[in-house]
Amino acid sequence: MKKYLITGLLVWVPLAITVWVLQSIVGTLDRSILLLPEHWRPTQWLGFEIWGLGALLTILAVLLTGVIASNFFGARILRFWEGVLTRIPVVKSIYSSVKQVSDTLLGPGGQAFRDALLVQYPRAGSWTIAFRTGSPAPEIAALLPEECVNVYVPTTPNPTSGFFLMVPKKDIIELDISVDAALKHIISMGVVPPEKTSEPH
Known part of the structure; x- marks a missing residue:
């Protein structure tokens, strides 16, 4: 009986959490439809709500913005708009701070989360993935006693918060695993091993 119960939980728990996360994301994006004037909302001329329509319109709006911003005239409009905001x-x-962070994280040339490392944290002898x-910025690097690297140490099981x-560069160990594999390992609290493992550099 206990065996079958655990087997059933192993089937339903991941499925339920996946559905819950997707429902939360789509539900949040659905609220973007409230930004439309009331007489433009689909509920006014359909008489009922369509779940996911706001999320679909949000994705289309983002795609359209990307298409416009990628051409010559769109880029000039974007630069003009950014110039207005920076005044x-x-x-x-x-705006400048958020744009810099988003460009680093999402941009094609972004350098954030370039590779996974092993560092000693929170004390010497304890190791974690970072x-x-x-x-470090030149102004900060000049004050440090030795060459250092910036690292982000995520928390478990929520990697969006961290330190x-x-x-010091000499105190890090580079891992030969992908960032995605390292994130899965962190989120699972070490239960799910990295998909690709080899000797560290």
Whole structure:
């Protein structure tokens, strides 16, 4: 009886969590339809709500924005708009910071999470997986006693929170696994082994 119960849980728990996560994401994106004027909303001329329509419209809007911003005229409009935003005192600091982070994380030339590392944290002798995010700024590097690298140490099981550290380069070990495999290992609290393992560099 216990064996069958556990087997059933192993089937349903991952499925239920997957459906819950997808439903939460689509439900959040669906709220974007509230940004439309009330007389433009589909519920006004259909008489009922269509689940997922707001998410679909959001994806289409993002794709259309990307297409427009990728051509010559769209890029000029985007630069003009960014120029306007960077002239507004409070908006300038917020927009510039968010854009820099998003360009680093999402841009094709982004350097965030370039590779997985082993670092000693939170004390010497305790090891954890971290991700290289770059090098310290020149102003900071000049004050450090030795060459360091910027690393992000994610928490488990939620890797979206974590700690930013500047670790001596000699104290890191580069792992020969992908960032995705390392993230799965972290999220599973070490239960799911990396898909590809080999001797570290």
